Amino acid sequence: MIKFDRVTKRYPGSFDAIKKTSFEIEQGDLVFVTGASGAGKSTLLKLIAGIERPTSGTVLINNQNVSQLKTAAIPYLRRNFGLIFQDHKLLYDRNCFENVALPLHINGILGEEAAKRIRAALDKVGLLSKEKSMPIALSGGEQQRLAIARAVVSRPAILVADEPTGNLDEDYAADILSSLYAFQQVGVTVIIASHELPHIIPENIQNVVKVLQLQHGELTA
Amino acid sequence: MNQWLNQYIQPLSMVLGRMRQNLLGSILICCVIGLTLSLPTILFTIIDNLGQVTGNLENRPQLNLFLKLDVSNSTKEAISEQLKKHPGINKYEFVSKESAWEQMQQNASTAEISASLNKNPLPDAFFVTPKDIKPENLQRLQKEMQQWDGVESAQVDANWIKRLDTVIKLGKKVIFVLVILLGIALITIIGNTIRLQIMTQLEEIEVSKLIGATNQFIRRPFLYAGTLYGLGGGLAGLLVLYAVVQLFNTSVTEIADLYASQFRLSMPNANIIGAMLLSAIGLGWMGSFVAVNRALAKIDQV
Numbered sequence A: 001m002i003k004f005d006r007v008t009k010r011y012p013g014s015f016d017a018i019k020k021t022s023f024e025i026e027q028g029d030l031v032f033v034t035g036a037s038g039a040g041k042s043t044l045l046k047l048i049a050g051i052e053r054p055t056s057g058t059v060l061i062n063n064q065n066v067s068q069l070k071t072a073a074i075p076y077l078r079r080n081f082g083l084i085f086q087d088h089k090l091l092y093d094r095n096c097f098e099n100v101a102l103p104l105h106i107n108g109i110l111g112e113e114a115a116k117r118i119r120a121a122l123d124k125v126g127l128l129s130k131e132k133s134m135p136i137a138l139s140g141g142e143q144q145r146l147a148i149a150r151a152v153v154s155r156p157a158i159l160v161a162d163e164p165t166g167n168l169d170e171d172y173a174a175d176i177l178s179s180l181y182a183f184q185q186v187g188v189t190v191i192i193a194s195h196e197l198p199h200i201i202p203e204n205i206q207n208v209v210k211v212l213q214l215q216h217g218e219l220t221a
Numbered sequence B: 001m002n003q004w005l006n007q008y009i010q011p012l013s014m015v016l017g018r019m020r021q022n023l024l025g026s027i028l029i030c031c032v033i034g035l036t037l038s039l040p041t042i043l044f045t046i047i048d049n050l051g052q053v054t055g056n057l058e059n060r061p062q063l064n065l066f067l068k069l070d071v072s073n074s075t076k077e078a079i080s081e082q083l084k085k086h087p088g089i090n091k092y093e094f095v096s097k098e099s100a101w102e103q104m105q106q107n108a109s110t111a112e113i114s115a116s117l118n119k120n121p122l123p124d125a126f127f128v129t130p131k132d133i134k135p136e137n138l139q140r141l142q143k144e145m146q147q148w149d150g151v152e153s154a155q156v157d158a159n160w161i162k163r164l165d166t167v168i169k170l171g172k173k174v175i176f177v178l179v180i181l182l183g184i185a186l187i188t189i190i191g192n193t194i195r196l197q198i199m200t201q202l203e204e205i206e207v208s209k210l211i212g213a214t215n216q217f218i219r220r221p222f223l224y225a226g227t228l229y230g231l232g233g234g235l236a237g238l239l240v241l242y243a244v245v246q247l248f249n250t251s252v253t254e255i256a257d258l259y260a261s262q263f264r265l266s267m268p269n270a271n272i273i274g275a276m277l278l279s280a281i282g283l284g285w286m287g288s289f290v291a292v293n294r295a296l297a298k299i300d301q302v
Helices: A041-048 A071-078 A096-106 A111-124 A140-152 A170-185 B002-021 B023-055 B073-085 B097-106 B108-116 B135-146 B159-200 B202-210 B215-258 B270-301
Strands: A002-010 A016-025 A030-034 A056-061 A081-084 A158-162 A189-194 A209-215 B063-067 B089-095 B125-130 B151-156
Touching: A002 A041, A016 A041, A016 A056, A030 A041, A041 A056, A041 A158, A041 A189, A041 A209, A081 A140, A096 A111, A096 A140, A096 B202, A111 A140, A140 A158, A140 A170, A158 A170, A170 A189, B002 B023, B002 B215, B023 B159, B023 B215, B023 B270, B063 B073, B063 B135, B073 B089, B073 B125, B097 B108, B125 B135, B135 B151, B135 B159, B159 B202, B159 B215, B159 B270, B202 B215, B202 B270, B215 B270
Parallel strands: A030 A189, A030 A209, A081 A158, A158 A189
Antiparallel strands: A002 A016, A002 A056, B063 B125, B063 B151, B089 B125
16 A cells, blocks of 8 residues: 655755665555654655655555655545644634535535534544634643544545644543544544654554664664 | 535635625725726727727718829720729719800809819819728828829818727827826735735734645635635626716717717726636736735745
């Protein structure tokens, strides 16, 4: 599904953020990308989600070479992904319902069909009762759950979460992680970046977890 | 089909909603555009009306053909025949030298002069009223008739109409320059308005791009906003023009009545109004297109 072959990413005027990295992610995998700050986790996720293009090497997503994609095709590639950002990137000028509606609007899904799916996504993260609330009125954990609802509402094949638990206390973090695991259980490929592996990984998924450990832009495990 | 239509209606209703939220701002922008548009249109209306006045003047300019003194009757008839057939001539009148002489003797102011002359010095003459009174056409007609056999001189009595025509031409040039300058100003005004809106929605644009929005999707609401501003501005401009014409007419009729004239300013015809609205919409679209493309290019760089 996602294949990296000797991928290097260098930002202008800087060292290599990712160095000659090769790996493969299969459909339905649960992948943890771990490493200290500055190890290149975010860059790796951006390469995976087609937000950045590699400086050298090839990134294949669904057998499409990202480097060779036309700019106009990039948006359609990105629609395969549900993105969860560390800073949520919620829109604070609209309520929860409208925040979750954005990906559907982008996909041209509107009206009743959209409303049904938005409520289903909000229900899945336990925010159905707050659809009319503004994001600013939500707690940190709730905001992150809203971000998850927005990421999954268009039913992407791949879910990418950049430090989804970074700012949360342990209870909230476990809460968020278990909802991400739930998507892996229904066949979604889930890719999570975090400082370290979570202390407790449920037994039923222990055997499917893959770990990509990064150190100074290189894979160590 | 419904889905396809929705992707155009949804951003439109979103834009309308935002405009309603910021009603005062939207109205002010429309006013600015309207006032800018009204300047050249008011000028155009005045010039256009002046042009129409010259078109239906009662004392149209005349061409006077003075014949040679020794001209024969057959030549006179030939000229008369030529005038009758000529497509550019409305009517003509022949005044023989005898009748002119008679008139001169009867006229109190010229009777003394005629008494001091012992023979008729006047030539036969044709007084020609042409159909077309454009100065250049008059000039051409005059040159043509000057060449005719038996014609001593062909004179045009149309200096004032030439002057008026020059003024109107100058006015049209002024409008042309004004339209171009104000068009650029409008693109800038609308572009800047849209740029400010983009800045307040930069987050939304960035997030949308990250989760797979095409540039077209992002552009659409801003293009709609620019177009709507253009339309609103066009209508506001029309309103201003109408108000000015009405205001002007109340005082113009007073003056016109004093001169026993029917002159009134009239609104430009539907074509002109349509062109004005369309150009306003076009400029609005263009201004927002430029602004949103610049913003998208900037985001793509990051």
